[in-house]
Amino acid sequence: MAKMPTVDDVAEAAQVSRQTVSNVINSPSIVREQTRARVQEAIDRLGYRPHASARRLRTRQSSTIGLRLDPLRDGISGAVLDRFVHKLAEQADERDLRVMIFTANDADDELAHIRRLRDGSDIDAFILIATFHGDPRIAWLIEHDVPFVSFGRPWGSSLEDPRHRWVDVDGRAGVRDATAQLRASGCSRVGYIGWPSPSGTGDERRAGWVEASGLDTDDLVTYQVVTEDGVDQGAASARHLLSLREPCDAIVCASDSLALGASMAATALGQPDLPVVGFDNTPVASAIGLSSIDQPLDEVVAATLTLLFGDTGDTVRPNPDSNEQPTNRLLVPRLVERRSTHRAFGETTGA
Amino acid sequence: MAKMPTVDDVAEAAQVSRQTVSNVINSPSIVREQTRARVQEAIDRLGYRPHASARRLRTRQSSTIGLRLDPLRDGISGAVLDRFVHKLAEQADERDLRVMIFTANDADDELAHIRRLRDGSDIDAFILIATFHGDPRIAWLIEHDVPFVSFGRPWGSSLEDPRHRWVDVDGRAGVRDATAQLRASGCSRVGYIGWPSPSGTGDERRAGWVEASGLDTDDLVTYQVVTEDGVDQGAASARHLLSLREPCDAIVCASDSLALGASMAATALGQPDLPVVGFDNTPVASAIGLSSIDQPLDEVVAATLTLLFGDTGDTVRPNPDSNEQPTNRLLVPRLVERRSTHRAFGETTGA
């Protein structure tokens, strides 16, 4: 590969000093228009690109965001994070930020990586995903003054601590709305299949159902199944809900995996039209035609970057604790309605 | 954040020169053991970390791999690439390499990104995924002497051109083995659902079925359905194959999406035990209990990195065209057998 031109090369070609070239790139406003054009022409002609490492060395900014990929999960739900990663790469690019990924098996491992990347000035901000109760990462990052934003609210500690910027999706509202919508369309006994209780997100989603179900205390127990995540678990739970003396006439689930199982079980039991709603709007849901509550990842990512770098597209350095700007965003998901129930494939039109 | 110590700080603390500190880190073998230990102690005590950008500026190596994420697809199959990304992050980490991701909408867009990242010395090697016939990226990368490896063989041009290093999975062998296995277990009419023909991977997979199906020329036409990817398409195709005068008694598909549809259609038609095999072993397949041909992504990634950086874990610079080493790897996938057919959920045990 031919040697890349440097600022000096451009400077010489444009008959100016290196600093002027630098200014044309970084603060064009202070350069006289005439010279700016001349320098720009030289830049284009020579195909000059600033050397990222040199710039970073001087400015002490890497304009790079670190993101840890969770350990692979078997489940279907991992797809949400993949979409998040994708959107992040997309929007980061628009702001001239880079995204560097790494993996870690647990929180400690992740912190070790963060430390390494941060100390090496490889990265100047991190995005945490999937926060949990008593998450050790949060405290560590705050203590070491590492700029970060989490996708996931701080479970257990103050939601308003300005040192912890976060973005989250209001699962409770999502489930509440979906449940209300089912009731509005005529369902009177909407059941719920969700995860065991010490679960931040899970508990929120359940609360949404409780709020909108319109069931009395006894029925809230009756029409609720608690189970681990999984397709089989969803199917089993649905069979239970449908075998009650007064079976439920719609089911809302904490995940698409559960919903998929529930939907298939309903079909197997001869009720292909039973409305079933999942959560996360994964590719499976769309492939199967399952209604699902969709997290607005575009907005989530946009909010995340704004919290980290401000509104400007510029590579502004994050400021840990201001007292003016809000330091968190709670976004509202929306229900994606499909056949609303699993269509019996045997009766479909096709090739 | 406290100011990070530099080589000079460590040097002073250990009573040696900066270069010795540098040597302790980069070529410990040339430093006397006694001094090495002393320096190492100082490094640990001060918590020194080399400044990545400074090092990169001097060495002209970023030890960073660029990877483009495809546009999001609706389908289920996108999951393979996600797994690839994950494995890559994992194994790159073990070799002290970093992975930077970006998105692009088409090949040209991707090349623009590559050029920018490469010129800025942000990245010194790229991994291409999903190669296709007449892929313009390949020619460009070779011409501009950018080190790269593709996951996907060069469709249409020479497989042995040493300037194009690639890794791929032998889909033909995978489908052939799966088909053979079905026949060995008693199926005599194994059908195939695959994609329209000008498709590199698709044609290979079909060829595997042709080779092992044991069908005569007429039947090869009869028991084969060509369709776009998708669950509905898979279902429709399966209904066709099962409505023949002599229906097929097993189905192999080019993707899990097709297989999922086929499996559900079979169930709906009262044949829940019809063996159906998918491709890619996506999370859906495992969730549903669908047999599927699994790409050995661990090996794929390992081979990719080896082709790029050699066997050593070191950050060796890739060498574009050697004449000694092989410059490609074709790996064999393996069939993951599950219930081999879509179990009727209505008859499952459960909570």
Place this chain on the structure above:
DNA sequence: CCGAATAATTTGATCGATCAAAATGGATCG
């Protein structure tokens, strides 16, 4: 015990950019 060969360590220069401060060129004004 000396000088050559080798091992270990140190010094000076450099990678390519930006920062901070100094220098230049006009325009303005008493």
Place this chain on the structure above:
DNA sequence: CGATCCATTTTGATCGATCAAATTATTCGG
């Protein structure tokens, strides 16, 4: 007309590491 101010451009220093070459320390054969 000369001093002052602002806009624009240039110069010198620096970020933190590694390379290349020079220097010092050690080993070893004769």
